[in-house]
Amino acid sequence: MPKLSDRGIHMPESPIRKLVPFAEKAKAKGVEVIHLNIGQPDIKTPEIAIEAVKNINMPVIEYSHSAGNESYRKGLAEYYSKVSPGISFENILVTTGGSEALSFAFTACFNPGDEVIIPEPFYANYNGFAESTGVNVVPINSNIEEGFALPPIEDFEAAISEKTKGILICNPGNPTGYLYTQEELDKLKQIVEKHDLYLFADEVYREFCYDGREHISLLNLKGIEDRVLVVDSVSKRYSMCGVRIGALVCRNMDVINTIMKLAQARLSPPSLGQIASEAALKTPSTYFEEVSAEYVQRRDLLVDGLNEIEGVFCPKPGGAFYAVAKLPVEDSDDFCRWMLEEFEHKGQTIMMAPASGFYSTKGKGKQEVRLAYVLSQDKLKVALECLEIGIKEYQKVEATV
Amino acid sequence: MPKLSDRGIHMPESPIRKLVPFAEKAKAKGVEVIHLNIGQPDIKTPEIAIEAVKNINMPVIEYSHSAGNESYRKGLAEYYSKVSPGISFENILVTTGGSEALSFAFTACFNPGDEVIIPEPFYANYNGFAESTGVNVVPINSNIEEGFALPPIEDFEAAISEKTKGILICNPGNPTGYLYTQEELDKLKQIVEKHDLYLFADEVYREFCYDGREHISLLNLKGIEDRVLVVDSVSKRYSMCGVRIGALVCRNMDVINTIMKLAQARLSPPSLGQIASEAALKTPSTYFEEVSAEYVQRRDLLVDGLNEIEGVFCPKPGGAFYAVAKLPVEDSDDFCRWMLEEFEHKGQTIMMAPASGFYSTKGKGKQEVRLAYVLSQDKLKVALECLEIGIKEYQKVEATV
Numbered sequence: 001m002p003k004l005s006d007r008g009i010h011m012p013e014s015p016i017r018k019l020v021p022f023a024e025k026a027k028a029k030g031v032e033v034i035h036l037n038i039g040q041p042d043i044k045t046p047e048i049a050i051e052a053v054k055n056i057n058m059p060v061i062e063y064s065h066s067a068g069n070e071s072y073r074k075g076l077a078e079y080y081s082k083v084s085p086g087i088s089f090e091n092i093l094v095t096t097g098g099s100e101a102l103s104f105a106f107t108a109c110f111n112p113g114d115e116v117i118i119p120e121p122f123y124a125n126y127n128g129f130a131e132s133t134g135v136n137v138v139p140i141n142s143n144i145e146e147g148f149a150l151p152p153i154e155d156f157e158a159a160i161s162e163k164t165k166g167i168l169i170c171n172p173g174n175p176t177g178y179l180y181t182q183e184e185l186d187k188l189k190q191i192v193e194k195h196d197l198y199l200f201a202d203e204v205y206r207e208f209c210y211d212g213r214e215h216i217s218l219l220n221l222k223g224i225e226d227r228v229l230v231v232d233s234v235s236k237r238y239s240m241c242g243v244r245i246g247a248l249v250c251r252n253m254d255v256i257n258t259i260m261k262l263a264q265a266r267l268s269p270p271s272l273g274q275i276a277s278e279a280a281l282k283t284p285s286t287y288f289e290e291v292s293a294e295y296v297q298r299r300d301l302l303v304d305g306l307n308e309i310e311g312v313f314c315p316k317p318g319g320a321f322y323a324v325a326k327l328p329v330e331d332s333d334d335f336c337r338w339m340l341e342e343f344e345h346k347g348q349t350i351m352m353a354p355a356s357g358f359y360s361t362k363g364k365g366k367q368e369v370r371l372a373y374v375l376s377q378d379k380l381k382v383a384l385e386c387l388e389i390g391i392k393e394y395q396k397v398e399a400t401v
Numbered sequence: 402m403p404k405l406s407d408r409g410i411h412m413p414e415s416p417i418r419k420l421v422p423f424a425e426k427a428k429a430k431g432v433e434v435i436h437l438n439i440g441q442p443d444i445k446t447p448e449i450a451i452e453a454v455k456n457i458n459m460p461v462i463e464y465s466h467s468a469g470n471e472s473y474r475k476g477l478a479e480y481y482s483k484v485s486p487g488i489s490f491e492n493i494l495v496t497t498g499g500s501e502a503l504s505f506a507f508t509a510c511f512n513p514g515d516e517v518i519i520p521e522p523f524y525a526n527y528n529g530f531a532e533s534t535g536v537n538v539v540p541i542n543s544n545i546e547e548g549f550a551l552p553p554i555e556d557f558e559a560a561i562s563e564k565t566k567g568i569l570i571c572n573p574g575n576p577t578g579y580l581y582t583q584e585e586l587d588k589l590k591q592i593v594e595k596h597d598l599y600l601f602a603d604e605v606y607r608e609f610c611y612d613g614r615e616h617i618s619l620l621n622l623k624g625i626e627d628r629v630l631v632v633d634s635v636s637k638r639y640s641m642c643g644v645r646i647g648a649l650v651c652r653n654m655d656v657i658n659t660i661m662k663l664a665q666a667r668l669s670p671p672s673l674g675q676i677a678s679e680a681a682l683k684t685p686s687t688y689f690e691e692v693s694a695e696y697v698q699r700r701d702l703l704v705d706g707l708n709e710i711e712g713v714f715c716p717k718p719g720g721a722f723y724a725v726a727k728l729p730v731e732d733s734d735d736f737c738r739w740m741l742e743e744f745e746h747k748g749q750t751i752m753m754a755p756a757s758g759f760y761s762t763k764g765k766g767k768q769e770v771r772l773a774y775v776l777s778q779d780k781l782k783v784a785l786e787c788l789e790i791g792i793k794e795y796q797k798v799e800a801t802v
Contacts, residue, residue: 044460061450061644
């Protein structure tokens, strides 16, 4: 038989989804699995978006323009002009989720073997997109003890080689929930100017910033407009992950025109998802206020609850709906699997994402897990109870091994 | 500024879509453009699929399983078991269009620099997927004079190098409409066995075979089951290109498991499109009979009409809904552009896809165009009239240059 490709073999499994078979087995045994592993919110999709889909009046579900429907792109231009004045629809390509936007960005900007610096822990699928496009991730470590703040500029300088071609951040961060300050973004600006790099930001959680803090988009960094590529998605903003609609926003038209060729090859982004997404632009601001208020309550409940468990430490995130917690266990991969395979409390257990998959450096994050607070407060309370009891039981097992 | 990637720079423009700006200008002048350039059928999407979308009852449009909804995959398994007995849902991954299925197949099976042999002319976007995944296309020529039959086995042998890792066919063919015979497929089987290769088929036009001929799927080639990857899509089958739902079908579970990791990285295929696609599995067979009958009439009208124009030659396709015609012009790229920029007849003109983009060998196909017979017979009649008059006028212009 011909061999599989090296990139196929080395492609990492998703730490968010790799434990799914164990969860399925637990469910088959009748155990209720509370999913803290995946950022699939239970928040309702705005009715205006659902109604638009239900009211489609199209005898043929046709391809859209490869860049997305122009009416939608113009609607997005209004949205982004509030984020950063002067974004035109020509600066926006509609993509199949933020995933495709990032794959396109890597493919268009990097040669195989080029390096991208990413503060870790980072969204695990960046490893997947890097592997499939032949790009090498160079991680620099941000620490749970410092709440995952941007690493010092010296760490970036030390990581830069002649192969370095860009820096990628996620802001607010997945998995950390960290929200970057203006000072931190200004530091990144200095570095990319000095070393002639691209600067990518995954800003899909832009709408979810808490405690009165405002999101600062990379699109607002003056003087490096041509270096900045922003990856976005409607998945979390409107709680409609399944429509698979994202966007690539960039003022550099050479980049846009190159990515447009990639977009043409795959013909068009999903038409039905674009209908939902265009309608969702009219979502009333009260929706976001309510959703944000709910996430803040969930965050406080979860994070405060985590820190009350003996041996657990979890910095309070400033945005998104994830938290990374350090647990008093040796190996969170094993612990997360054990929680699904061996544990139950009143017929329930929890599924978490082991944080090791969110680090590129081998051995990092072994005691950490990512938790998504996308479920009701009642569920989160049960989850905390399961976790507290689970840790105690697991520690006994650990001690006997 | 940092440079764009080499693959980004070399990424070909779509020959199907690259003339869009000229078409837009023509439309802005008030000229009606008849689109023969793109396989966007005017055939109605089955009502059962549209109704399923209109009747969605989901408060949250969630991610699906990365492999696609299990209920849909099980429905597909029934469908494919009619194509080839014994296909299980585990052999099927739901993808974002056939495009993603092919990108996944290339990424999982080929290292950058590996070679895939494709009989040309071939679907232009294969060049794009090859470029973006670092795979080298080695074309072998099939000729319009022989109706685009499979090139002789010696041509394959001559093209095989130590870098060759697979052969890709499109059956029935886009752009040629050619339908391969059992003998031709058996030849391919011999070659891939002898040289230890993968064999890929794009079978998205499977349902459209004419004149009583039956489609033979690669899934039916005995003894090479582990080498065969089939790319499929609902786009053309149910005339719903915009839902962006395809499939990768393969009996080799190592391949499936590797592609599953790529699928996990992009989270899930579109949920709304899957709802339409699952419902479409129940499309009555009368739908396909009517659609096929309509395509046969259109084919006969178009192809017979083309062959009546002086200097034009077009072999009659056995399937799909495309035809490649040789025109009495020096450079069909220039002619197609001229038809949009300079020509109109009674306020109308036609947009065609220059065939050069469907060849990998430089200089091939320069006199040829691809025409999609996806429009009403009335429109096709007008298109033929435009083409006949357009050729005559263009020849005068050519003569004076």
